[in-house]
Amino acid sequence: MRFPLPEFVGNALEHAQVFDPRGHTRNLRVYKALAGPVLRGLIRKEGKQGDTTVMKHESTTTFSWTYLRDRPELERLTKAARKGQWSPEDLDWARVVDPEDPACELFSDEELPLSEIPGYRSLSAKRQRAQRADMLSWMLSQFLHGEQGALYAACQLTEAVDCFDSKLYGSTQVVDEGRHVEVFCRYLDEKLEKRYAINDNLFVVLDAVVNDSRWDLKFLGMQILVEGLALGAFGTMRNATEEPLLIDLLGRVISDEARHVHFGVVALQELYRHLSPSELREREDWAYEVCLMARNRFLAHEFYEENYGHAMSLREWDRLIQGSRFMARFRHTLFRRIVPNLKRIGLLSKRMRPHYAALGLLDYEFGKAAPDLALQELLDAA
Numbered sequence: 001m002r003f004p005l006p007e008f009v010g011n012a013l014e015h016a017q018v019f020d021p022r023g024h025t026r027n028l029r030v031y032k033a034l035a036g037p038v039l040r041g042l043i044r045k046e047g048k049q050g051d052t053t054v055m056k057h058e059s060t061t062t063f064s065w066t067y068l069r070d071r072p073e074l075e076r077l078t079k080a081a082r083k084g085q086w087s088p089e090d091l092d093w094a095r096v097v098d099p100e101d102p103a104c105e106l107f108s109d110e111e112l113p114l115s116e117i118p119g120y121r122s123l124s125a126k127r128q129r130a131q132r133a134d135m136l137s138w139m140l141s142q143f144l145h146g147e148q149g150a151l152y153a154a155c156q157l158t159e160a161v162d163c164f165d166s167k168l169y170g171s172t173q174v175v176d177e178g179r180h181v182e183v184f185c186r187y188l189d190e191k192l193e194k195r196y197a198i199n200d201n202l203f204v205v206l207d208a209v210v211n212d213s214r215w216d217l218k219f220l221g222m223q224i225l226v227e228g229l230a231l232g233a234f235g236t237m238r239n240a241t242e243e244p245l246l247i248d249l250l251g252r253v254i255s256d257e258a259r260h261v262h263f264g265v266v267a268l269q270e271l272y273r274h275l276s277p278s279e280l281r282e283r284e285d286w287a288y289e290v291c292l293m294a295r296n297r298f299l300a301h302e303f304y305e306e307n308y309g310h311a312m313s314l315r316e317w318d319r320l321i322q323g324s325r326f327m328a329r330f331r332h333t334l335f336r337r338i339v340p341n342l343k344r345i346g347l348l349s350k351r352m353r354p355h356y357a358a359l360g361l362l363d364y365e366f367g368k369a370a371p372d373l374a375l376q377e378l379l380d381a382a
Helices: 005-014 028-043 072-083 125-160 164-192 200-211 215-240 244-274 277-299 301-307 314-322 325-335 339-344 353-358 372-381
Strands: none
Touching: 028 200, 028 277, 072 164, 072 244, 125 164, 125 200, 125 215, 125 301, 164 244, 200 215, 200 277, 215 244, 215 277, 215 325, 215 339, 244 339, 277 314, 277 325, 301 314
């Protein structure tokens, strides 16, 4: 399939930070693994080319004929997951959500980066509320797309992993993720009446996770990184909104996601102790590169194109968003959940520490890791 050169160049410039060698690991094996997702997601923008995207990939199914139950921590986690199941119908869908009602803020100015954009400050109060609702729609749309990716990754993990206790827990996560897709989709369609296309950087991350044939990288990419970022994002949003239905929805999802992250740490901690140095090095570099990609997913280019593409350059937009007080708080919330778990599973080595330090993320290494963090998330969501 031929791709027009002007679009190729334009899309490459839009995501120039990905192609800047500074700050990257320069691991050729990792670059090879991510090259296809980057081409499809950032250059071809396949996530925005139609109503569906087909990904053909290798699939591994591992049958367990012993049905050995030898992982008591996973068995306890499975029991907790079964007790924690809830239905989308448990939510109060009859509640009216009015984005124009100033008495019930979906988001306040202080909780979004918009207040630091000159064009936003010149808008009427009504138009500002509309843009805050659009930003909420954009964020929830990315959660929806991420949960769809998590659903498929959970299915793949359940069939590929060789530990029977992991398969049983994985079956509960498949149900969780399907439920999350349903509630986010319903809230967007029924309450906000607007959805945004998938962010290009998020598409790359999901592409890389779903298409990699190695089950441990699916765990690493989805359970540790994507789910860890989601926990931070959900918590930030829940604390920022006054809308009761959204608060209830996010609290229930957080309780599920905390278990998912715990599952990933338990599954990978023992495995990574026995990898060869070259295998471990590749996982370290892969995790770091995916962290870079995941960090860029929150720049809201789709929202920018709709509301500010006519008024400022993309470079100026990125500068304002990345330097905003909101993003500083958001990065703190996101990565304080990821870095301790990377350290616990053995992927924050002496070699990798300067990379994370350059991003300002090393301060989080002494924070709570799963399962302590999972417990804290459950308490916060209660």
